[in-house]
Amino acid sequence: MRRRGITFKLFVMTVIFFVCFYGMVILSQLLFFDSFYQSQKENRVEKHLKSFGMSYTKESWGQSRTSRELVRFMLRNKTQMVIVRLDGRLKSEDPFRMKLMDEAGKIQVIPMSLFMNEYGDTLRAAHLTENDQVTVQGERLDEDNDPGNLIYPLTITKQGGPQIGEEPEDGMSTISGTITELVLPDLKVWNPRQGILFEALEDWFPLTLDQNEELRNLNIVKEEWTAPWSGIRNSVIILPVKQGNGEVELLFTVTSLQDVKDSNVALRWFFLYLGIGGFILILVLSLFYSKMVTRPLIKLNNIAKRMVSLDFTGHSSIRQKDELGSLSKSMFTLSQSLDAALGELREANQQLVKDMEQKKKMEQMQQDFFASASHELKTPLSIIKGFAEGLEDGVSAGKQDHYIKVIIEEADKMEFLVKDMLDLARLESGTIKLRKSSFMLSEMTERVTDKLIHSLGDKQLNVVIIPANELPLYADASWIEQVISNLLTNAIRHAEHGSTITVAVESQEKSLSFAIHNKGENIPEDQLEQIWERFYRAEASRSRLTGGTGLGLSITKQILDMHGCRYAVINTTDGVCFNVTFEG
Secondary structure (H helix, E strand, O other): OOOOOHHHHHHHHHHHHHHHHHHHHHHHHHHHHHHHHHHHHHHHHHHHHHHHHHHHHHHOOOHHHHHHHHHHHHHHHOOEEEEEEOOOOEOOOOOOEEEEEOOOOOEEEEEOHHHHHHHHHHHHHOOOOOOOEEEEEEEEOOOOOOOOOEEEEEEEEEOOOOEEEOOOOOOOEEEEEEEEEEEOOOOOOOOOOHHHHHHHHHHHOOOOHHHHHHHHOOOOEEEEEEOOOOOOEEEEEEEEEEOOOOOEEEEEEEEEOHHHHHHHHHHHHHHHHHHHHHHHHHHHHHHHHHHHHHHHHHHHHHHHHHHHOOOOOOOOOOOOOOHHHHHHHHHHHHHHHHHHHHHHHHHHHHHHHHHHHHHHHHHHHHHHHHHHHHHHHHHHHHHHHHHHHHHHHOOOHHHHHHHHHHHHHHHHHHHHHHHHHHHHHHHHHOOOOOOEEEEOHHHHHHHHHHHOHHHHHHOOOEEEEEEEOOOOEEEEHHHHHHHHHHHHHHHHHHOOOOOEEEEEEEEOOOEEEEEEEEEOOOOOHHHOOOOOOOOOOOOOOOOOOOOOOOOHHHHHHHHHHHOOOEEEEEEOOOEEEEEEEEEO
């Protein structure tokens, strides 16, 4: 059976996911959108209605404030609202109204909501304004039940202008006067269903006994209501509020639900057509998405296969600013780290081999050191023992002084050897702390030369010290003095009889150089690096006749290393030169 690739699997899973998600959206819209939207709309209106009722009862609004707040509430919630008593009589003014002053100076209130609902366009075309003379014919409510002198217009005639509304009938109330106030809705916010509010009032009042009981107990009433003549679905919410005088008033609202139903029907067809195009788009996007995701995964898989074979070459990170790009970058970093680690491992292995060889060399050097130390100590001890036995056997009186002199000389040599060995051990232990101070190196060299005057006289040697631009040296004076003493002693030991030893001291910008040059035999080139080793002598016979313990240059090397100096020995045309450079 052919194994499916990750691209195909991801494509199929993406298509299934999007189809299921899209199907869930369509099903939810068909089954639950109506009830969900209706519930949300009713809850919002109910919440704002309660807030309105609380402010209305606590702040005791006047008619003008009540009208403004009613308009604000209706615009905010896209609903119609009026304040009525339990018997259905209007408590609030119509928010859209016209007030006329008749010849007797009496103000007549003309509600305009119903009239606007029927003849809004014609009324606006008449351009009524304040101070216009108009005649209104309509139905007047019983003045006993309507203290506001309300008249519901059927016909409005502007003086010198057109007649708006129905033809006047017999028995209608007629009012003529001057417009003192005209409040009409703006076209942008006018709701042509404003008349449904009054139709709902007619249909709901008088209230049933159950409704009346609920409202008297200040319980909110909420029901769905369908307008008889239009069949439009509405939600009627009635909130009872109790005034300070104990009177119960009703905040009566009508919210249309028809637009939800109409929109939902249209949406069903819209989603049907959208689904066909959406499914095609899902296929294309799923294919593109699956390839976009799997392409870098396939590349990362190939890179991982090469890494398994310890092949870290030809690997470049994927240029993506996402998790795959981060993974690729991490693998690239891992590849470089592994490559570097393997390189370090190889180097460490080679270093380990070198260290093993060095360890063997060190062990051999230790063996040579002990052998050399034993040899160096054995010779004077043998001499001392032999001459002491001679004294014990009773040598002639003329030879006793010579025997004692030899014993003292060999004891001195042993003392020097033990002192050098102790100094070398201290230096190699790393426990010595330098006590640095400033001093002139040429002056110290002169003092050391004066101490070696007898050694120079024995070989008729001269020491010439040449300072050039010398600056003070900051170092440990006692140890540097020993370095100068060891180098001068070594130069005297190997200098030609009657020659001159030259000491040059010169300061550069950030360093000071010290060089001792003597005339004599060169050191074999293959032994130039070995002269710093313990007990090393350039003479093949390792003879002690030339003097010295063989530790002077080893001690010198340790002291110069502690000071961080650079040093070297070179052969010249006529001898050997030791160079030391003090940094800083």
